[in-house]
Amino acid sequence: xxxxxxxxxxxxxxxxxxxxxxxxxxxxxxxxxxxxxxxxxxxxxxxxxxxxxxxxxxxxxxxxxxxxxxxxxxxxxxxxxxxxxxxxxxxxxxxxxxxxxxxxxxxxxxxxxxxxxxxxxxxxxxxxxxxxxxxxxxxxxxxxxxxxxxxxxxxxxxxxxxxxxxxxxxxxxxxxxxxxxxxxxxxxxxxxxxxxxxxxxxxxxxxxxxxxxxxxxxxxxxxxxxxxxxxxxxxxxxxxxxxxxxxxxxxxxxxxxxxxxxxxxxxxxxxxxxxxxxxxxxxxxxxxxxxxxxxxxxxxxxxxxxxxxxxxxxxxxxxxxxxxxxxxxxxxxxxxxxxxxxxxxxxxxxxxxxxxxxxxxxxxxxxxxxxxxxxxxxxxxxxxxxxxxxxxxxxxxxxxxxxxxxxxxxxxxxxxxxxxxxxxxxxxxxxxxxxxxxxx
Amino acid sequence: xxxxxxxxxxxxxxxxxxxxxxxxxxxxxxxxxxxxxxxxxxxxxxxxxxxxxxxxxxxxxxxxxxxxxxxxxxxxxxxxxxxxxxxxxxxxxxxxxxxxxxxxxxxxxxxxxxxxxxxxxxxxxxxxxxxxxxxxxxxxxxxxxxxxxxxxxxxxxxxxxxxxxxxxxxxxxxxxxxxxxxxxxxxxxxxxxxxxxxxxxxxxxxxxxxxxxxxxxxxxxxxxxxxxxxxxxxxxxxxxxxxxxxxxxxxxxxxxxxxxxxxxxxxxxxxxxxxxxxxxxxxxxxxxxxxxxxxxxxxxxxxxxxxxxxxxxxxxxxxx
Numbered sequence: 001x002x003x004x005x006x007x008x009x010x011x012x013x014x015x016x017x018x019x020x021x022x023x024x025x026x027x028x029x030x031x032x033x034x035x036x037x038x039x040x041x042x043x044x045x046x047x048x049x050x051x052x053x054x055x056x057x058x059x060x061x062x063x064x065x066x067x068x069x070x071x072x073x074x075x076x077x078x079x080x081x082x083x084x085x086x087x088x089x090x091x092x093x094x095x096x097x098x099x100x101x102x103x104x105x106x107x108x109x110x111x112x113x114x115x116x117x118x119x120x121x122x123x124x125x126x127x128x129x130x131x132x133x134x135x136x137x138x139x140x141x142x143x144x145x146x147x148x149x150x151x152x153x154x155x156x157x158x159x160x161x162x163x164x165x166x167x168x169x170x171x172x173x174x175x176x177x178x179x180x181x182x183x184x185x186x187x188x189x190x191x192x193x194x195x196x197x198x199x200x201x202x203x204x205x206x207x208x209x210x211x212x213x214x215x216x217x218x219x220x221x222x223x224x225x226x227x228x229x230x231x232x233x234x235x236x237x238x239x240x241x242x243x244x245x246x247x248x249x250x251x252x253x254x255x256x257x258x259x260x261x262x263x264x265x266x267x268x269x270x271x272x273x274x275x276x277x278x279x280x281x282x283x284x285x286x287x288x289x290x291x292x293x294x295x296x297x298x299x300x301x302x303x304x305x306x307x308x309x310x311x312x313x314x315x316x317x318x319x320x321x322x323x324x325x326x327x328x329x330x331x332x333x334x335x336x337x338x339x340x341x342x343x344x345x346x347x348x349x350x351x352x353x354x355x356x357x358x359x360x361x362x363x364x365x366x367x368x369x370x371x372x373x374x375x376x377x378x379x380x381x382x383x384x385x386x387x388x389x390x391x392x393x394x395x396x397x398x399x400x401x402x403x404x405x406x407x408x409x410x411x412x413x414x415x416x417x418x419x420x421x422x423x424x425x426x427x428x429x430x431x432x433x434x435x436x437x438x439x440x
Numbered sequence: 441x442x443x444x445x446x447x448x449x450x451x452x453x454x455x456x457x458x459x460x461x462x463x464x465x466x467x468x469x470x471x472x473x474x475x476x477x478x479x480x481x482x483x484x485x486x487x488x489x490x491x492x493x494x495x496x497x498x499x500x501x502x503x504x505x506x507x508x509x510x511x512x513x514x515x516x517x518x519x520x521x522x523x524x525x526x527x528x529x530x531x532x533x534x535x536x537x538x539x540x541x542x543x544x545x546x547x548x549x550x551x552x553x554x555x556x557x558x559x560x561x562x563x564x565x566x567x568x569x570x571x572x573x574x575x576x577x578x579x580x581x582x583x584x585x586x587x588x589x590x591x592x593x594x595x596x597x598x599x600x601x602x603x604x605x606x607x608x609x610x611x612x613x614x615x616x617x618x619x620x621x622x623x624x625x626x627x628x629x630x631x632x633x634x635x636x637x638x639x640x641x642x643x644x645x646x647x648x649x650x651x652x653x654x655x656x657x658x659x660x661x662x663x664x665x666x667x668x669x670x671x672x673x674x675x676x677x678x679x680x681x682x683x684x685x686x687x688x689x690x691x692x693x694x695x696x697x698x699x700x701x702x703x704x705x706x707x708x709x710x711x712x713x714x715x716x717x718x719x720x721x722x723x724x725x726x727x728x729x730x731x732x733x734x735x736x737x738x739x740x741x742x743x744x745x746x747x748x749x750x751x752x753x754x755x756x757x758x759x760x
Contacts, residue, residue, distance in 0.1 A: 045717070045730065090759060098728065101719045102696040151758040162754045164622060165487040218482075405723075 002273035009192055009320040012081065012272045016323055020195065024321050025329030027199045031312050031362075032064060032087045032334060033347035034355050039088055039304040040348060046100045056105070057348065058232030058338040060088050060303030065334030067294025067306065071287060072327025077124075080287030082268035083327040084261075085312040086294045090152065091260065092305035095253045099246055105302060106239035111246050112305040115254040116296030122258050123288030127281040132427045135377035138266045138279050140387055140426055143370030144394060144419045145263035145310045149363045151398075157356030170212055175353030175360075178205035182361045186318060195319045198358055205354035219349040226341040238302070252413045254295075256420050257307035261291045263419075264308045267369050271317045276373075314362035317369065382433040386426055394422030474501075480578065483626045486754070492526060492618055493600050499528050500576075500604040500614050507606035511539050526616045527588070529599075533570045533611050535563045542588050556584040557594050569601045570613045578602040580627055582660040587619055595619045596661045598627065623661055623751045625715070628734045631658045632749050633713075635665050636736040639747065644740060652681050663751040670744040672701055694718035695728050705746070708737045722752055729755075 004011040016024065039060050043053045067086035073079035092115070099108040133141075155161065157179075159171025182201030186194055209215045265287040270276045287308075295305050312330075316322045337343045374387060397404060397418045404415045414421055477497045481490045499521065502510040514521040514528055521528060530539035535552025551563040565581035572579070581601055584594040599617030606612060635658050639647040651658065651665055658665045664678030672690030689701040696719040704716050713736045722729035733750035 047717075094759065097730075098719075101730070155756075155758045160487070161756050162486050162622060163757050165757075166491055168487065 002269075003275045004272070005274040007320055008272070008322060009195060010323040010326070012322055012324055014323045015325060016321065020192070021323075021325060021329050023196060023199060024319065024326045025333050027196065027202075027319070028083070028085055028312055028315065028326065028330035029333050029337070030202055030347065030350070031198065031315055031358060032068075032085050032309060032330065033344075034311075034350050034358065035088050035090070036060070036344070036348035037350075038090065038093050042093070042097055042100060042304060043105075045097065046104065048105075052105070054226070054230065054341050054344075055232045056303060057344055058230070058303075058341070059301040060298060060306065061334050061338035061344060062232070063294055063298035063301055063303045064088065064306050065331040065338065066297055067290065068327050068331035068334065070293055071290040071308070072324040072331070073290075074286070077286050077289055078293065079290045080265055080268065080283050081324055082265065082272070082287065083312070083316050083322055083324060083330070084264050084268050084287065084308045085327065085330055086291065086306040087309040087312070088304045088306045089309065091257050091307050092253050095246070095249045096304050098249060099243070102246065103241050103243055106241045107243055107246070108304070109299045109302055110240040110242040111250045112299030112303075113240065113296055114242065114247065114299075115250045115257075115305055116292045116294075116299055118251055118254040119258045119292035119295060120289060122255065123285050123292055126258075126262070126288060127285045130279070130281040132430070133262075133279060133281075134430065135278050136374045136379075136383050136387060137423070137426045137430060138263070139370050139373030139375075139377065140390060141259060141263040141370075141419070141423055142267050142270075142373060143367060144422045145260050145267075146314075146363050146366035146370055147395075147398075148260070148417070148419055149310055149359055149366070153356055153359030153363055155356070156352045157360055159352055159356075161352075171214065171353045171356075173353075174205060174208045174212060174214060174351070175357045177208060178202070178354055178357035179361055181205075182357065186361075195321050197319060198315055198361065201357060201361065202354055205351065205357060209351035209354060214351045214353065215349060223342060223345040223349065226345045228340055228342050230339065230341050232338060233301075240299075248413065252416050252420075253305075256417050257295070257305075258288055258291070259419055259423055260310065261288055261308040263370075264310050264313045266373070267310070267313050267317070267366060268322070270369055270373060271313070272322050310366055311359055311362040314365040314369075317365045318362060382430075382437070386429045386433060389429055390422045390426040393425055394418040397421055476576070484624050486622050486624065488618060489621065489624055492616060495520075495523075495526065496528070496578075496600045496602050496614060496616050499616070500602040503530075503604040503606055503612055503614060505607070507608055507610070508538070514539065515541065526618055528614060528616050530612050530614045531563060531566055533567055533613070535567050537563075538612065539614075543586075558584060560584070566599070566601050566613050566615060570603050570611060572603065574603070575605055576603060580630055581615070581617075582627070582631075585617070585619075596621075598661070621661065622754045623663060625732065625734070625753075627660055628663065628732075628749045628751060631660055631665065632734050632736050632747050634658065635667075635747050636738050639667075639738050639745065640740060644743065644745075648676060651676050658749075660749075661751075663749050666748050668701070668746040668748070670705075670746075672705070675745065694720060700733075704733075704735050708735065708746070712737045720752075 010016045036057055039056045040053055043056045064086040070079050071084050072081065074081040096108050099111045157175045159168025178201045181204040182197045185197040185200045189197065262284060265284045266279050269280060291308055298305050395418065397415060407415050414424055477494060481493060484490050502513060513519065527541050528539065531537055534550065536550050537546040537548065540546045552567065554563050556562050560583045562583040565583060569577060569579040579601055581599045583597060585597040586594050597617040597619050598621040599615045601613050601615035604612045604614050635651060638650060651667065659678065665676065666674060667676040668689050669675055672688045674687045674689060675684065692701055693699050698718060700716060700718045704714065707714055715732060715734050717730055717732045719728050720731040721727060729752050731750050731752055733748050735746050735748040738745045738747060
């Protein structure tokens, strides 16, 4: 039986008052919207019309909303019962872009469905490999998921989008003030005020960005021009195609996404249980099934594939509100707002410093959680090598990727992300170094 | 919510001094960009490009106000005109160097016929921008130049050049550049349009000869001009500049299976320019990336030619 941590204002089974619930839901959907620019970029890149862009954004929102609700449920083998929302993160972006390039939206849809099915299969077997994931390795996965947010968070914080660009002082200042508001509310705020640390920060960040011109008038014009209500389902947009050549890429991103969700769900368990010792693999398995449903539905509807959001999980931890009804509310709001291009447009123009500040704020929680899980497992010389060596090689992939440029083709999937490399290395080393363990 | 708002207001009032300090810092960081400059900036994607344009535009405004007295201002050691990354240079319309803080020996020299390592007439590219009748004409010059902190060999430099008319009526061309910049779409448009105008003005034979001539190169940062005829045959190519091979671009398909050449020709039936994009190998055959191409259709002496230039746009820094 899980023990509710003292710092949680609303635990998993608590029912916040309606207004609180609404505000917490809004806080989550702002974060879920922070990457909605990715489907906009994707459809624009393949020459999509404004209607197609709006449609794909809305359908992605519907799938993410649905995924968030299903994740918060515990229905048979589906759903972990945690607030672990879905968002259209960078994980699937390049693969989806390749598919959209090669075969347009129908192929992207087909490959997304395949990725969902692969994750569904993986989710059904994950409990059988529990022995591969002792707490120190699950902590490492959580830590590496958090590390994966660093490039996006820091580049947005300093206002840099492309290599060679100068640091934008104004951007940094607005990001810093936004971050300070969030930290201030979280550290010195009393009682339930902590629930809204990100919301306070976002309001301050949006206002500062508006008055300093960091939100461009063109962005506002686009939002103003958008209709209040629209049907996102395009009649001609239900074609589905498949390409064998893209299968390896989608297999990799599907498994990477599943590993990331694995880390996120462990973080959810840890946040909700003061006496957490090891992952509940059945629950995680059900959570991954929910995630796979979200990905599959995204493909079926015609949205861009999503995965679970590390930043939203960390937000729950930061705000001290993990009640699963918040997941229902956030999911429902996301679905409803998908039918309003004006509102979804407003959500997708999140200024860079606001996005950067939020990501840094929530990533801090996740990094510490990962470290706590690892340290909590107790250290010995075997674990030191398992964790140390895995981290060294994983970080080397991010720090000096050029040294892996000539990796043989068949090994490239392993080097597709530092999360994958770190997890695989840790699992192998852990099994290897356990040889003779009971005799030592 | 009311409690939250009261808490926030209370804490804010307690932090009056800190907020005042913050506001001062905030105002110091805030920079205002003139409306006319803001309009010019809207065509660029990258912040380093925009920052360079603002730098030159502001320096030009100083010449327009103070004439050559502005040079004294540029020389102030602690002023904003001293940057680690770029410096200002000024020429007159005849190609005389009137200000150069790095190579001071150049000041007073006529460099109109100076050419870079590949034979590009660097200063002529700069003074050509001044021939535009607009009083605030501007443009980009691409050439190879020494890097101040690297004495060994010249590198690609992209310079933004702005015409500035001093109070005494003298015309100056003020510019500044960055080394190995990311290619902006407007750079490509400028080069292709320049080549198209030359083809229209000088006719096929003279223009083709000029386009192949390294003294008048139109290439920028390893992107090149290609000319194709109405049958899709390549007339001018950077791969084989001095011979014509029977390569037909209408037979080429990109890695997504699209025949981009034929598609572009169809789309150009009722217009004379367009941007298109396609999937192409980048660093290795397996590493596919998006490539953008700008195409101009030129009709001359009953013949149709397509002038194009393509490049790989930069990927966001956070995307692996």
